[in-house]
Amino acid sequence: MSQKGSVEGCDRFEYLQTLVTEFQDTDSEEAKEQVLANLANFAYDPKNMEYLSQLQVPDLFLDMLTEENENFVEFGMGGLCNLSMDPECRDIILQSSGINLVTNCLSNQREETVLSAITTLMNLTTPSSRSQITDPAILQCMLRFSLAESPRLRNLAIVFLQECCTEEQVAQVEQQMQGQQTAIGIPLPKDEGTAEICLCSRYSIPGRQKYVDSSVMLHPHVIMKNFYQMLLSDSSTPNWETICLWS
Amino acid sequence: MVSKNMEAPVGNSSGCWNVPEVYKHHEQRKVCISRPKYREGRKAKAVKVYTINLESRYLMVQGVPAIGVMTELIQLCALYGAVEEYRPLDEYPAEEFTEVYLVKFQKLTSARAAKRHMDEKSFYGGVLHVCYVPEYETVEDTRLKLQDRRSYIIRAARSKARENEQKEGTNKEPTASGTATTSERIITRQVNTVDSGNTSGTANISPYSSFPLLPLPPREHHYYGRKNEHMNILTEDKMGTLHTAIINTQQQPGQSSSSSQSSSGINGGTEHTLTLNQASTVRFVPRSTNLENRKRKMEEAAGHSLTDVSGKNELLIGPKLPETPKLDMEDESLNTTVSLIRNTLKQVESISDIKPVEKKKKPRRRI
Numbered sequence: 001m002s003q004k005g006s007v008e009g010c011d012r013f014e015y016l017q018t019l020v021t022e023f024q025d026t027d028s029e030e031a032k033e034q035v036l037a038n039l040a041n042f043a044y045d046p047k048n049m050e051y052l053s054q055l056q057v058p059d060l061f062l063d064m065l066t067e068e069n070e071n072f073v074e075f076g077m078g079g080l081c082n083l084s085m086d087p088e089c090r091d092i093i094l095q096s097s098g099i100n101l102v103t104n105c106l107s108n109q110r111e112e113t114v115l116s117a118i119t120t121l122m123n124l125t126t127p128s129s130r131s132q133i134t135d136p137a138i139l140q141c142m143l144r145f146s147l148a149e150s151p152r153l154r155n156l157a158i159v160f161l162q163e164c165c166t167e168e169q170v171a172q173v174e175q176q177m178q179g180q181q182t183a184i185g186i187p188l189p190k191d192e193g194t195a196e197i198c199l200c201s202r203y204s205i206p207g208r209q210k211y212v213d214s215s216v217m218l219h220p221h222v223i224m225k226n227f228y229q230m231l232l233s234d235s236s237t238p239n240w241e242t243i244c245l246w247s
Numbered sequence: 248m249v250s251k252n253m254e255a256p257v258g259n260s261s262g263c264w265n266v267p268e269v270y271k272h273h274e275q276r277k278v279c280i281s282r283p284k285y286r287e288g289r290k291a292k293a294v295k296v297y298t299i300n301l302e303s304r305y306l307m308v309q310g311v312p313a314i315g316v317m318t319e320l321i322q323l324c325a326l327y328g329a330v331e332e333y334r335p336l337d338e339y340p341a342e343e344f345t346e347v348y349l350v351k352f353q354k355l356t357s358a359r360a361a362k363r364h365m366d367e368k369s370f371y372g373g374v375l376h377v378c379y380v381p382e383y384e385t386v387e388d389t390r391l392k393l394q395d396r397r398s399y400i401i402r403a404a405r406s407k408a409r410e411n412e413q414k415e416g417t418n419k420e421p422t423a424s425g426t427a428t429t430s431e432r433i434i435t436r437q438v439n440t441v442d443s444g445n446t447s448g449t450a451n452i453s454p455y456s457s458f459p460l461l462p463l464p465p466r467e468h469h470y471y472g473r474k475n476e477h478m479n480i481l482t483e484d485k486m487g488t489l490h491t492a493i494i495n496t497q498q499q500p501g502q503s504s505s506s507s508q509s510s511s512g513i514n515g516g517t518e519h520t521l522t523l524n525q526a527s528t529v530r531f532v533p534r535s536t537n538l539e540n541r542k543r544k545m546e547e548a549a550g551h552s553l554t555d556v557s558g559k560n561e562l563l564i565g566p567k568l569p570e571t572p573k574l575d576m577e578d579e580s581l582n583t584t585v586s587l588i589r590n591t592l593k594q595v596e597s598i599s600d601i602k603p604v605e606k607k608k609k610p611r612r613r614i
Contacts (some may be wrong), residue, residue: 018285033294034282040296046403071294078296085299112272119393124301151382152300155389162390186262 010212013051016042020055035073036064040079047088056094058083065101077105081116084123094124099132106141106185114185118145123163134165139173141185151165212225269340272301272308273378302371303381304331304358304388308348308365309341312373320370322349328357328366345373349383354391473498545590 016039023035027083042048061083064076080102083089093102102124110179128214145157161170241246248454291578317335322328332351352358358379366377384392565572 030281032282034279035285037296038293045298046400046407049404050407054265075296078298081298085397086404087401088404112301112515116298118299119300122393123397151384152389155384155386156300158386159390159393162386 007089009051010047013054016048016051016055016057019058019168020057023060026177029069033069033075036072036075036079040075040082043079043082044175047081049089053089054084058089058098059096062093062096062098062101065105068106070110074110074116077102077113077116077120078107081120081123084120089124090124092169093120096124096131099124099129103138103184106138107187108166109187111153114145115152118142118153118160121162122164128207133168136176136186139165139169140177143173143177144185199204204216249416268382270380271384273307273380275376275378299380299393301381302355302359303379303384303392304352304355305359306350306352306362306382307336307339307378307380308350309339309345309376309378310370310373311346311348311375312371313346314371316371317346320348321350323370324352324361325366327352327361329353349380351383355395384485390510488606539585543585543592547589 003116019035019039019042023039026032026100039052040061042054043061058080060074061079064072064079067076079197080093080098084093089135098120102120105113108117121133130224134142139161142160145153146161148154148157160233189246278292279294306324308320308324311317316332318388321330321333324333329352330350333352336347336349341347350358350361352361362377362379365375368375381389534598
């Protein structure tokens with residue numbers, strides 16, 4: 001009985017280790033997804049945090065953020081969202097320069113991934129990381145999200161703006177937004193064909209399709225550039241904010 | 248009681264006449280059937296990651312038979328915690344002859360329990376599908392939810408650090424557990440607990456100060472029991488038993504809450520078995536066995552210090568025993584039982600000692 005605690009801990013550690021090993025050894029995408037989801041869910045329970053950080057699972061999750069498989073990104077981001085609540089894991093993520101990787105996920109196509117990224121950024125906010133997390137580009141993105149149609153995204157972005165930065169910062173960024181746009185939070189299209197459809201549908205821009213020539217197959221980045229120019233040209237109109245609504 | 252405050256989530260552009268949106272996370276995902284045995288949970292589950300963003304004290308209950316059983320449904324919900332508000336979601340697309348309800352619990356934990364117990368359960372001839380609907384939260388709801396979660400995790404981390412500190416203390420004592428693997432883990436723990444700001448002088452900490460936060464590590468009572476031994480050998484057993492009793496009652500709510508938390512589908516399926524197993528073993532080990540076990544430990548440690556060289560220095564650190572504990576139970580059959588238990592436990596221990604716990608270095612992939 002007196003050994004139970006540590007024996008149980010050993011078992012848990014070993015089990016998690018088995019999962020990590022399987023994740024690294026298997027070639028099956030499906031198995032990887034399952035194990036990754038398992039690990040991300042284990043990260044919800046504070047009992048496991050210590051073992052997970054010993055097994056370098058925070059780094060494993062961070063690695064997932066740059067994967068092509070969207071499920072990997074979503075699960076990895078979810079795992080980070082769970083882990084980053086814990087101060088120790090938060091520090092590990094910060095040390096592995098997680099802020100940039102997480103910030104990139106703000107532009108993800110999937111709402112769940114974006115939500116996890118916002119919460120993670122909030123969790124990662126410490127006195128020393130605050131300046132990086134309240135970068136004008138990120139605040140602009142949060143301002144756009146705070147106008148989103150999806151209530152979850154809107155609420156979370158508002159909470160971020162309330163908790164992570166000052167009102168002055170927000171006001172400053174709002175002013176900047178009249179001038180120029182940043183790309184953070186705007187989903188990067190998958191390929192040429194769907195790029196502009198994706199952008200126009202996500203930003204529900206009535207009658208603006210003419211700005212993007214659908215007959216020309218463009219590289220996604222070129223389409224993005226055009227899109228920003230379109231936003232820029234619209235910034236003079238009084239209600240340009242409505243353009244940024246998510247569809 | 249049906250409230251009108253809970254309005255459908257209204258976007259900037261949509262009005263109150265809009266049909267509530269059907270979000271992807273409302274869907275019941277396909278159960279995953281390709282998991283290998285060791286990763287199988289108790290229940291078949293979909294591949295899905297739960298985060299605090301997905302959880303909510305707002306639940307949507309689909310598949311309620313349209314036969315006027317709203318009161319019964321809410322009564323069922325109330326079994327898991329106080330229901331603050333509820334209303335039928337008439338506008339939500341429902342299957343024929345069924346209704347959809349929105350239920351707002353006072354606490355997230357209640358919603359979690361309700362989801363866990365009610366999802367996929369039959370109810371007046373229908374099968375319920377229960378899911379979180381965080382899109383009904385207000386900004387304030389979301390803010391508080393995150394705040395609660397964060398403080399819960401920090402509390403857990405703190406009591407864990409304290410627990411580790413105390414474990415350090417007990418591990419240094421002459422127990423048979425001074426193996427290389429455990430001491431290695433203690434070292435990492437020490438590193439982990441450095442920033443918690445507490446000194447490692449666990450002996451000064453009042454044993455009860457740590458009770459309400461987290462169940463004590465199971466070793467605990469045997470540590471204090473031994474301290475009492477200095478004073479009065481006769482009451483040692485009684486005190487030990489008393490401590491065990493306190494710990495057991497303290498532990499049970501903790502265990503059950505942790506298992507209820509983990510089983511709500513938040514954690515990977517297999518963890519159910521882990522936590523539940525733990526809970527049941529903690530619960531069902533008779534107290535007399537604990538006492539025997541403890542005696543055996545002390546005796547074994549004493550034996551070790553005479554014969555064994557390795558790890559002995561470490562074993563002798565900490566409060567020392569004033570005398571060798573009694574080995575003889577003064578009864579033949581009792582003695583036989585003791586040695587039986589002792590041998591079995593030795594076997595169990597030796598197996599757990601063999602298991603490698605060395606760190607698996609993950610080759611850092613290039614980003």
